[in-house]
Amino acid sequence: xxxxxxxxxxxxxxxxxxxxxxxxxxxxxxxxxxxxxxxxxxxxxxxxxxxxxxxxxxxxxxxxxxxxxxxxxxxxxxxxxxxxxxxxxxxxxxxxxxxxxxxxxxxxxxxxxxxxxxxxxxxxxxxxxxxxxxxxxxxxxxxxxxxxxxxxxxxxxxxxxxxxxxxxxxxxxxxxxxxxx
Amino acid sequence: xxxxxxxxxxxxxxxxxxxxxxxxxxxxxxxxxxxxxxxxxxxxxxxxxxxxxxxxxxxxxxxxxxxxxxxxxxxxxxxxxxxxxxxxxxxxxxxxxxxxxxxxxxxxxxxxxxxxxxxxxxxxxxxxxxxxxxxxxxxxxxxxxxxxxxxxxxxxxxxxxxxxxxxxxxxxxxxxxxxxxxxxxxxxxxxxxxxxxxxxxxxxxxxxxxxxxxxxxxxxxxxxxxxxxxxxxxxxxxxxxxxxxxxxxxxxxxxxxxxxxxxxxxxxxxxxxxxxxxxxxxxxxxxxxxxxxxxxxxxxxxxxxxxxxxxxxxxxxxxxxxxxxxxxxxxxxxxxxxxxxxxxxxxxxxxxxxxxxxxxxxxxxxxxxxxxxxxxxxxxxxxxxxxxxxxxxxxxxxxxxxxxxxxxxxxxxxxxxxxxxxxxxxxxxxxxxxxxxxxxxxxxxxxxxxxxxxxxxxxxxxxxxxxxxxxxxxxxxxxxxxxxxxxxxxxxxxxxxxxxxxxxxxxxxxxxxxxxxxxxxxxxxxxxxxxxxxxxxxxxxxxxxxxxxxxxxxxxxxxxxxxxxxxxxxxxxxxxxxxxxxxxxxxxxxxxxxxxxxxx
Numbered sequence: 001x002x003x004x005x006x007x008x009x010x011x012x013x014x015x016x017x018x019x020x021x022x023x024x025x026x027x028x029x030x031x032x033x034x035x036x037x038x039x040x041x042x043x044x045x046x047x048x049x050x051x052x053x054x055x056x057x058x059x060x061x062x063x064x065x066x067x068x069x070x071x072x073x074x075x076x077x078x079x080x081x082x083x084x085x086x087x088x089x090x091x092x093x094x095x096x097x098x099x100x101x102x103x104x105x106x107x108x109x110x111x112x113x114x115x116x117x118x119x120x121x122x123x124x125x126x127x128x129x130x131x132x133x134x135x136x137x138x139x140x141x142x143x144x145x146x147x148x149x150x151x152x153x154x155x156x157x158x159x160x161x162x163x164x165x166x167x168x169x170x171x172x173x174x175x176x177x178x179x180x181x
Numbered sequence: 182x183x184x185x186x187x188x189x190x191x192x193x194x195x196x197x198x199x200x201x202x203x204x205x206x207x208x209x210x211x212x213x214x215x216x217x218x219x220x221x222x223x224x225x226x227x228x229x230x231x232x233x234x235x236x237x238x239x240x241x242x243x244x245x246x247x248x249x250x251x252x253x254x255x256x257x258x259x260x261x262x263x264x265x266x267x268x269x270x271x272x273x274x275x276x277x278x279x280x281x282x283x284x285x286x287x288x289x290x291x292x293x294x295x296x297x298x299x300x301x302x303x304x305x306x307x308x309x310x311x312x313x314x315x316x317x318x319x320x321x322x323x324x325x326x327x328x329x330x331x332x333x334x335x336x337x338x339x340x341x342x343x344x345x346x347x348x349x350x351x352x353x354x355x356x357x358x359x360x361x362x363x364x365x366x367x368x369x370x371x372x373x374x375x376x377x378x379x380x381x382x383x384x385x386x387x388x389x390x391x392x393x394x395x396x397x398x399x400x401x402x403x404x405x406x407x408x409x410x411x412x413x414x415x416x417x418x419x420x421x422x423x424x425x426x427x428x429x430x431x432x433x434x435x436x437x438x439x440x441x442x443x444x445x446x447x448x449x450x451x452x453x454x455x456x457x458x459x460x461x462x463x464x465x466x467x468x469x470x471x472x473x474x475x476x477x478x479x480x481x482x483x484x485x486x487x488x489x490x491x492x493x494x495x496x497x498x499x500x501x502x503x504x505x506x507x508x509x510x511x512x513x514x515x516x517x518x519x520x521x522x523x524x525x526x527x528x529x530x531x532x533x534x535x536x537x538x539x540x541x542x543x544x545x546x547x548x549x550x551x552x553x554x555x556x557x558x559x560x561x562x563x564x565x566x567x568x569x570x571x572x573x574x575x576x577x578x579x580x581x582x583x584x585x586x587x588x589x590x591x592x593x594x595x596x597x598x599x600x601x602x603x604x605x606x607x608x609x610x611x612x613x614x615x616x617x618x619x620x621x622x623x624x625x626x627x628x629x630x631x632x633x634x635x636x637x638x639x640x641x642x643x644x645x646x647x648x649x650x651x652x653x654x655x656x657x658x659x660x661x662x663x664x665x666x667x668x669x670x671x672x673x674x675x676x677x678x679x680x681x682x683x684x685x686x687x688x689x690x691x692x693x694x695x696x697x698x699x700x701x702x703x704x705x706x707x708x709x710x711x712x713x714x715x716x717x718x719x720x721x722x723x724x725x726x727x728x729x730x731x732x733x734x735x736x737x738x739x740x741x742x743x744x745x746x747x748x749x750x751x752x753x754x755x756x757x758x759x760x761x762x763x764x765x766x767x768x769x770x771x772x773x774x775x776x777x778x779x780x781x
Contacts, residue, residue, distance in 0.1 A: 066760060066776055103762045124767035130774050132759040140753035143702060 007055040007166060010041040010079060014068040015095040015135060016061025018044070019152045020086040024058075026155025034159075037166055051075055056165065057082045059144075062092045063136045067129035076142040081165070084138045085158070087151040096135040103133045146171060149178060190228045192217070197232055204233045207243055207526035211250055212467070212509050216318065219259070220251040246528040246674075248302065248510030249318065249467045256291045256298040258336045263313040265304035265429040266620075266664040267587045267650055273312040276329045277301070283333040297336050303512060303668055304429035305468045308587035308650070309355045309594045317342060318470045321349045350471065354436050355594025358610060360581040361565070361573060362441065362557050363597050369443045370488045372564040376451045377496055384455040385411055388559055390567035392579035397423060397515070397552035398622060398646035403559060406549055410456040410539045413547035418458040420449050420501075421543065421550040423520055425466045427512035428623035429668060430648030433583035434553040436595050438465075438472050441557055442479040446503060448556025450488065451563055453501040456549055461503035464520050467510050476505055512672035516720055517550040519674065530676045531720040554583055554647070574600035578639035586611045588651035596649075600639040604629055607638075607649060615654045618736065623648040624665035625725035628658075628732035658737040659744065663691045665729035673722060680723030683714045687727065689753070694744050698751040704734070704741060 013021055021044055027034065042051035051057070057079030063069055076082055087093040098106060111122045138144050148161055157177040164171040196213045200206035210229070214221055221229075221244050230237045244250040251259075262268070262277045281288055281299055291298040307313035310322040316332070319342060328349070335345055356363055376384050389404030410418065422445060426434040437445060449461050465472060480503055483489045493499045506524055508514050514523045518532035521543050542548020551559075558580050562570040571579045578600035587593045590613035598607070608616055619629045621638070622645040629636060629643070636643050652661060670688040675681045687710050690703050711727035718724050734741060756776040764774050 066773065069756060069776055104766050107766050122766050124769050126769065126771045126773050130760045130763040130767065130769065133762045134759065136754070141756070143750035
């Protein structure tokens with residue numbers, strides 16, 4: 001009997017807080033049956049730095065800087081199915097609160113007006129990714145196939161979503177897995 | 182200081198007194214204060230709260246809902262350009278820019294000296310004589326560059342509006358074709374006497390027999406509505422005339438209220454007799470503020486003639502009077518239950534239905550809400566008799582219909598036809614040539630393309646509230662749809678998420694396509710959004726908001742496809758441009774400081 005090929009999953013966190021990744025870990029002991037079905041490519045769990053061809057990509061956080069754009073494009077290029085997970089990925093979330101401020105006034109406030117940071121200049125090292133003028137949800141930058149709302153979505157919601165997807169079913173988060181307040 | 186403030190507040194007392202400090206009249210009170218003061222400042226909100234014994238959150242909530250009410254100063258002169266597609270086609274954008282330039286002003290901002298602000302507003306109902314604007318709520322028509330410059334000059338010199346040329350404010354009726362409604366020469370009270378002779382139950386029967394259906398767009402049988410209302414439990418009942426003519430491209434009610442106000446009130450009074458109502462309300466859209474005094478004069482004349490008031494025409498138990506309420510710039514208040522909320526002084530948010538207004542309307546009491554033209558037709562049906570009325574029009578659409586023609590044609594204005602007239606006949610009558618499409622019944626209606634011009638206006642085929650906007654072959658139907666989508670996003674009341682978010686997403690997607698970033702993916706997203714809006718919105722606004730896009734996609738898909746990139750997906754904004762600010766702040770211009778928009 002040939003062993004069924006495992007699905008490859010990659011995950012990353014862009015402008016997020018890793019809370020959604022913590023929630024992925026909240027599927028707890030079900031990680032073991034999950035690992036029977038999938039293997040992880042690039043992910044904070046594996047520390048693999050770049051993504052190879054994958055079946056599923058899971059992106060936490062929205063897009064706030066140039067590096068986020070590169071990572072998101074790498075995921076889109078390599079993943080057959082790309083999922084935005086959590087409020088920041090889906091809507092921009094908390095980081096998007098800066099969208100009603102002008103970027104230059106943010107940078108001025110942090111690096112020039114407030115004492116103690118960066119010796120009085122705005123960091124310009126080419127190593128550092130430049131911030132975009134606004135924070136965007138991922139689907140405004142690349143095509144996203146599925147969305148898992150929540151801040152963060154519960155471990156149960158993530159489990160249900162992934163197992164549906166792996167089983168070839170259109171994922172449905174019913175009552176109890178999505179909360180509206 | 183304190184003395185000043187109390188003097189300032191004292192000038193509000195006559196207004197409060199007139200409305201008996203009734204929180205139910207909050208909208209009317211706010212509207213009058215705004216007219217007096219130019220805005221409703223925080224001190225006024227505090228004072229109103231104490232006088233009306235309501236929390237300031239409620240006052241700010243109502244003031245914040247209506248476009249024409251302001252919690253901050255918007256300048257001594259508040260200029261609003263009408264932004265219907267017909268105004269755009271006549272160059273309103275260039276006129277706005279010229280005026281802003283002349284007054285050294287950015288659109289939407291108040292000038293530093295607090296003198297003036299200039300912005301856009303939804304259709305003001307002057308499409309046959311546009312481009313149009315409102316200055317401090319007063320309609321000004323037939324704008325030209327010269328007229329706009331004159332107005333800017335008057336504003337800069339702080340000339341009081343009373344001293345402006347009367348020609349600015351002249352509103353033409355532009356009646357191009359008349360019929361039984363516009364030609365009627367009924368003496369005030371004539372139809373009413375007929376009604377009183379036959380009695381309430383017979384009026385309902387006669388209206389039912391006439392086959393009259395509502396003229397506001399939905400086409401509900403008027404006789405049935407009146408019958409249910411007549412039979413509804415309760416002794417206090419209301420008649421409401423919906424004159425919140427907000428559907429872009431519609432202006433027939435404006436003309437009826439100008440030319441046939443008696444017929445409107447006659448119809449309302451007949452309805453009162455039929456259902457047993459004591460109170461009537463005309464809900465007049467804020468854009469038609471200039472009609473308030475003339476209409477009040479008509480009401481007073483009718484009271485003097487014993488056609489309103491106590492014991493009308495000597496009938497001992499028939500007391501009925503009509504008040505006029507003004508709206509304040511909210512399209513959604515054309516929806517009958519939102520209109521009733523607004524009458525009660527609340528935010529205009531549609532109610533859950535059922536129960537319907539016929540049993541639980543104004544103040545939760547039985548209420549018949551009908552369109553201006555419906556009341557005119559009802560009075561006519563009583564006067565001429567159900568059979569004669571039914572002989573006009575078609576089998577399922579009896580009577581005549583006023584059509585508001587605007588757009589690309591040499592003779593825009595009001596045309597009254599028996600139901601059943603074809604789109605082509607109307608186009609011929611208004612002199613339109615090389616017509617590409619007609620938007621029937623406004624943005625929420627139907628876009629009819631050339632191969633469908635044989636279709637007939639009426640409930641059997643093309644139901645219409647009256648708007649008839651003509652687009653010739655020089656027009657880009659994508660831009661037409663985009664204007665309508667912007668309209669719905671602006672006018673969504675914000676109560677339900679599918680409509681509040683969905684109309685904005687639709688607007689963003691249309692803007693994305695307009696900016697050249699659209700793909701086939703976005704067209705599919707539009708279709709998906711339509712499904713969500715149609716199936717989950719709380720009221721008709723959300724359900725119809727996708728129509729302009731769906732209809733133009735069906736008939737004019739290349740207008741969209743020409744703008745698409747061939748890629749499967751494009752970002753919704755200029756990625757490299759989004760780094761420009763950070764490049765400027767850091768002085769960087771290395772390769773890492775740039776993003777290519779297209780994948781290599």
